[in-house]
Structures are given as C-alpha cells and as structure tokens.
Amino acid sequence: MCRTLNPFPKWLGLGEQTDRPTQSDANTLKARQQMVRQQLKVPDRGITEPRVLAAMEKVPRHEFMPEKIRAEAYDDTALSIGHGQTISQTFIVAFMTEQLQPEPEDHVLEIGSGSGYQAAVLAQLVRKVYTIEIVKPL
Secondary structure: OOOOOOOOOHHHOOOOOOOOOOOOHHHHHHHHHHHHHHHHOOOOOOOOOHHHHHHHHHOOHHHHOOHHHHHHOOOOOOEEEEOOEEEOOHHHHHHHHHHHOOOOOOEEEEEOOOOOHHHHHHHOOOOEEEEEOOOOOO
C-alpha cells in the first residue's frame, strides 16, 4: 500500500495546518528570532549559512507539536510528539540542514518525517521535499 503523507502546515501552501495557534504571530516571530540569535548563531554552535538561519527563523516550530507542549517550542531541546517519537532540538535541525548544503534546485527525500518540522525547514531551501513516515498518526 502506498499513500502520500503531507505533514506541512497550510501556511506553506502544501497541506493542512493546525487551526489552534496558542501564541500571537508577533510573539512566535520574536521567539524564533531569539532562538536563532541565542541557539544557532552563537560562536560555539557555528551555524552560519544565512539561508539556513532564515529558514529556521521563518518556520513556526510550535505548529509541528502537540498543543500541550507548544510553550516549549523554541527551547533548544528535543520534545515528545507522541507515539515514541520526538521533534529534534532546534540546533540539530539547523546543523543537519547546513551540513546538507541544500541548493534551490535540489530535490530532497526525507525518511522518517515525524512531525514534519525538518521537512518544512528544507522546503524553504530546495525546490521539492518528499517525505515518508511509517507511524500513521504522525
């Protein structure tokens, strides 16, 4: 059996989004900007690729997790999304993305999409992202 999973929120124009935001857009933008400044741009972390930093700032991580933990969305930690799975910590997402060296014309296949956050970050940087996830509720 084959089916297409679309973990992207509606704001990406690629699928469904949560209909219950818990914070204002201004507050989450501020939280994302702070996350980039304090967790990614710091010298010992070394995330320097401007496109990756911009994608991390743009993608609202809180929309990719259960409502009950959204207040922790911009902490630099992995968080449980249920079903024995986690959403990766922000630094790891940025690091993996930067190491990939994505180009605008690239097509990327992500195996194990989980929440879809990594795929949403990649979607800001490449032409097309294909994802697959075996945990159906995710």
